[in-house]
Amino acid sequence: xxxxxGFEHRWRHVRLLFLAFLGLWLLFTLFPLYFxxxxxxxxxxxxxxxxxxxxxxxxxxxxxxxxxxxATNFDALVDSFxxxxxxxxxxxxxxxxxGYAFARFPRQAGGxxxxxxxxxxxMFPPVAILVPMFFLFDSTPWGTDSIWSLVILYLVFNxxxxxxxxxxxxxxxxPELEEAAYxxxxxxxxxxxxxxxxxxxxxMISVAMLCWIFAWNEYLFANLFVGTDVRTYTIVIxxxxxxxxxxWNLQMxxxxxxxxxxxxxxxxxxxYMVRGLSLGVVKG
Amino acid sequence: MRQAxxxxxxxxxxxxxxxxxxxxxxIVSRWVxxxxxxxxxxxxxxxxxxxxxWMFYHSLRDTNITGLFTGNHAYIGFANYATVLxxxxxxxxxxxxxxxxxxxAVLQVILGTVLALILYEVVRSNLWRTVILILVVLPMxxxxxxxxxxxxxxxxxxxxxxxxxxxxxGLISAHIExxxxxxxxxxxxxxxxxxxxxxxxxxxxxxxxSLPPAVYEAARVDGAGQWKVVRRITLPxxxxxxxxxxxxxxxxxxxxxxxxxxxTSGGPAQSxxxxxxxxxxxxxxxxxxxxxxAYAIIIFAISAVIVTLFLQYMKRVMRAQGLA
Numbered sequence: 001x002x003x004x005x006g007f008e009h010r011w012r013h014v015r016l017l018f019l020a021f022l023g024l025w026l027l028f029t030l031f032p033l034y035f036x037x038x039x040x041x042x043x044x045x046x047x048x049x050x051x052x053x054x055x056x057x058x059x060x061x062x063x064x065x066x067x068x069x070x071a072t073n074f075d076a077l078v079d080s081f082x083x084x085x086x087x088x089x090x091x092x093x094x095x096x097x098x099g100y101a102f103a104r105f106p107r108q109a110g111g112x113x114x115x116x117x118x119x120x121x122x123m124f125p126p127v128a129i130l131v132p133m134f135f136l137f138d139s140t141p142w143g144t145d146s147i148w149s150l151v152i153l154y155l156v157f158n159x160x161x162x163x164x165x166x167x168x169x170x171x172x173x174x175p176e177l178e179e180a181a182y183x184x185x186x187x188x189x190x191x192x193x194x195x196x197x198x199x200x201x202x203x204m205i206s207v208a209m210l211c212w213i214f215a216w217n218e219y220l221f222a223n224l225f226v227g228t229d230v231r232t233y234t235i236v237i238x239x240x241x242x243x244x245x246x247x248w249n250l251q252m253x254x255x256x257x258x259x260x261x262x263x264x265x266x267x268x269x270x271x272y273m274v275r276g277l278s279l280g281v282v283k284g
Numbered sequence: 285m286r287q288a289x290x291x292x293x294x295x296x297x298x299x300x301x302x303x304x305x306x307x308x309x310x311i312v313s314r315w316v317x318x319x320x321x322x323x324x325x326x327x328x329x330x331x332x333x334x335x336x337x338w339m340f341y342h343s344l345r346d347t348n349i350t351g352l353f354t355g356n357h358a359y360i361g362f363a364n365y366a367t368v369l370x371x372x373x374x375x376x377x378x379x380x381x382x383x384x385x386x387x388x389a390v391l392q393v394i395l396g397t398v399l400a401l402i403l404y405e406v407v408r409s410n411l412w413r414t415v416i417l418i419l420v421v422l423p424m425x426x427x428x429x430x431x432x433x434x435x436x437x438x439x440x441x442x443x444x445x446x447x448x449x450x451x452x453x454g455l456i457s458a459h460i461e462x463x464x465x466x467x468x469x470x471x472x473x474x475x476x477x478x479x480x481x482x483x484x485x486x487x488x489x490x491x492x493x494s495l496p497p498a499v500y501e502a503a504r505v506d507g508a509g510q511w512k513v514v515r516r517i518t519l520p521x522x523x524x525x526x527x528x529x530x531x532x533x534x535x536x537x538x539x540x541x542x543x544x545x546x547x548t549s550g551g552p553a554q555s556x557x558x559x560x561x562x563x564x565x566x567x568x569x570x571x572x573x574x575x576x577x578a579y580a581i582i583i584f585a586i587s588a589v590i591v592t593l594f595l596q597y598m599k600r601v602m603r604a605q606g607l608a
Contacts (some may be wrong), residue, residue, distance in 0.1 A: 011510060018402045022416070025399055026347045029420055030480065032438055035445045039437070052448045094324045102322035108317040110325075117597050118324065121332050125539030127560045128580040129335035131567040136335075157333055163324055174309065188312050199468060217427030219542050224568060234429040238546060248437050255430045262425040267418055274490040281528045281601060282491045 040253035047248040063253040065146070072256065075238040080258075082213035083147050083232065087154040091211045092204065093156075095162025100192065102163070103170030104178075115167060119279070122160035126220060129156065134224060144225040150232070153221045158211040161276075166212075168280030169198065169203030206272030213262045233258050293604065336584060349571035357574070364578035374579070377557045379540075380469055384558060388476045389537040393530045395477070396484030397522075401514060404492045418488065424482035432546025435475035438513040439463070465555040468548045472556055475543055480536070484529035491525030492518065524601045531594045538587055559583050 035054075043060045046053060068074050070179055098118070103107035133153060137144040173196050181191040184280075197241045222232040237254050266273060274282060308368045316317035343364050348358040368374050399420065407413050423431070438445045439462035463469045495518065503513050541560040543549055550565065557565075560583060567576025 014511075015406050018406045022402050022406070025395075026416065026419060028478065029423060031445075031449070032434055033422060034601055035438060036434055041289075042428070048443070050292035052443050052445050054449075095328065097320040098324040101317040105312075105317040108314055110318075110323040112599070114321065114325070116599065118328060120591050120595060121328050123534050123539070123594075124332070124587055125541075125560050125580075125583050127539070127541065127563045128339060128584045129332060130564065131573065131576055131580070132338035133331065134568070139332055144365060150333065155327055159327060162549075163592040213425065217425075219427055219429040220545070220564075223429075223545075232350065234427045236435050238429055248436075255426075255434065258430070263422065266421065266425050269419070270421070275487055277532075278487045278490070278525070278528055279532070279598075281598070281605070282487055282494070282525050 005026055036255060037250045039248055040256050042249050044101065044242075044245075044247060045251055048245065060249065063249050064257070066252045067250055067257065072231065073233075073236060076231045076233040077258065078231050079147065079226075080216055080232040080234070083150045083154070083230075084212050086151045087158060087215045088208050088211045090151065091158040091162040092157060092208055095164075095166045095207065096204070098163045099166025099168075100196070101171050102167040103173075104175060115164065118160050119164045120160075122157050122164075126156065130221070130224060137225065145227065145229045147226075147230050149225045150218075150222060150230070154215045154218060158214055161214075161279075162207050162211055165203065165207045165276055165280050166200070168275075169200040169207075172203075173199040202272055203275070206269060206276045209265045209269050210273060210276040213265060216262060229236070304390075310384065315362055336581075339577040339580045339584075342573050343581045347576055347577070348567055349573065352573055364574045365582070367575060368578045368582060373554060373557070373562060374559065376554065377559045377562055378476070380556065382559050383469060384473060384540075385534065385537055387470075388480075389474050389533045392477055392481045393484045393526065396481050396486075396529065397488045397526055399481070400485045400489035400492060401518065403489060405510065405514065413564055417486075421482040421486055422481050424486075426479065428479070428542035431479045432543045435464075435471065435478070435543075436547050437472050439474075449556050463548060463552065465552050468552065469556040472547055475547065476537075476540070479543075480533065484526070484533060487529040487532075488522060488526055491522050495521055524604075528601065529597065535587070535591060535594065535597040538590065 038054070038056050038064055041061065042053075042056045042057055042063075045055055075263075102115045106112065137149045138245050142148065149272050161195075177199075178188075178191045181195055182188070187240060217234065218232070219234040223235045226232065227235060233254070237251050237258070240251045240254070342352075342357070344359060344361065345357040346360045346363070351357040403413060403416055404422075407416065426434075439447075441447060441459050441461045441463065444462070446462075447456070447459045450460070461467065499517060499521075500513065503517055508516070539560060541558065541564055544556060544558055544561045545564070548556045550561050559579065562574050563579035563583060565571045566579060
């Protein structure tokens with residue numbers, strides 16, 4: 001106990017120590033991002049110097065334009081956007097239906113164990129399904145190289161998330177309001193859309209954003225399934241090379257551009273996102 | 285045996301006593317909920333269960349790529365499993381996985397918890413808290429392929445930024461060969477810690493914010509010091525939240541393969557391979573379907589055990605919170 005009292009006495013110093021630790025961590029977090037940003041502004045020659053520079057000698061703002069000089073790079077962003085959005089809509093519609101059923105009619109919908117089974121799908125390694133799905137899509141007329149293969153495959157991780165989170169949000173919405181509406185002669189359909197859905201809308205938005213970010217950032221499936229007709233930006237960035245030389249500045253410039261949507265979404269919606277990221281267990 | 289009923293803990297009440305979850309009269313036809321749940325379940329059966337069954341079938345056969353298309357593969361019992369379990373490559377990858385989980389996932393949860401509590405207890409201004417929170421969480425918003433490319437670039441041995449910075453600071457006297465055997469896995473772990481410490485950080489921080497202030501006022505009235513409050517009140521109350529953060533990180537880390545793929549391709553000489561990466565490599569690049577299937581089923585079985593245990597715990601936590 002004496003030690004503890006001594007600790008309290010030294011709290012001022014300890015506080016400084018903690019602040020220093022936080023500062024070090026910020027340095028560790030931000031240094032790579034800083035270097036990413038300045039590399040995006042360097043010329044190709046400068047990125048290949050034997051002694052790297054920590055401030056660009058010449059600012060090459062043209063890198064950002066150079067990224068989009070090739071039309072395929074812009075197409076990659078479009079493909080990523082379309083795939084992520086379609087997948088989000090699909091996950092959200094299916095997830096909302098199931099989540100509502102689990103929250104309001106638990107016994108008729110299969111109960112808690114089925115809900116937990118759906119969630120468990122999110123936690124299994126994707127390699128277990130990669131190979132068979134590849135050959136399954138390969139045998140369809142449109143092949144693996146289409147947006148639909150990714151839109152469907154991304155359901156593996158987004159559909160369980162959407163179902164589970166919507167279930168948690170619907171549980172928070174009081175059923176008494178709906179029951180009052182039934183007494184007024186409303187149909188369950190109308191009560192759902194007019195009363196309960198507006199109540200869970202903030203939660204729904206956070207689920208949509210999370211699903212969208214996960215689909216936007218996905219790499220493994222995209223790398224294997226698409227690449228010729230459809231290319232997502234995540235698989236395009238590592239391919240920026242000139243002969244044997246890696247064009248780091250263009251890779252970093254493209255990465256910075258691709259970071260904008262998820263970072264913006266996070267800053268705007270961080271309050272809601274915590275609930276989603278913790279599977280609804282932690283109230284944000 | 286029946287669990288003892290604990291006053292104030294609804295999860296131990298008998299079913300008939302549970303007023304909150306009593307059966308409500310069903311307002312819709314009993315087929316409606318079944319249809320609502322049936323759609324997602326059907327989708328998941330198609331994209332998860334079908335492939336798993338397919339994998340199990342081929343893990344018992346000597347399938348390779350030509351055999352797969354001509355239908356020419358024979359039943360060979362558990363030979364594929366014997367090959368996998370007996371191979372040094374697999375055993376090494378298990379050790380790598382253990383190293384990665386303990387220094388990746390576990391370290392991330394500890395660091396995230398410490399940082400979250402420091403941010404909450406030590407930083408006073410709300411503006412600074414928000415700014416620091418956003419800055420710390422930034423790496424998490426990056427896709428794994430960019431994180432991999434970025435760290436491969438930073439850790440380039442000859443002219444990478446990290447080596448140069450360490451040299452300038454006088455911390456090292458020669459370039460560290462970040463992608464040599466024995467170090468390359470550590471490089472991946474560093475990149476992963478950079479990328480994902482934000483998740484436990486964010487979860488624990490939010491958990492701390494939502495703890496009731498009344499408890500802390502009571503502690504202050506009793507004259508408890510800050511250190512004691514953190515140790516005796518905050519940490520015990522955040523136990524479940526920290527556990528959930530750990531579960532999420534652990535299951536994610538277990539299926540993780542992207543950074544290995546982008547940063548080192550498992551090399552040099554297979555020194556940074558994880559089991560999931562080998563399964564991927566054997567099945568997709570080397571077309572040993574049968575063996576890859578055995579890998580996948582083994583990984584699937586291990587994660588089934590882990591996930592089941594975790595979900596049991598989550599179920600308990602959510603019951604206690606009245607969420608499930």
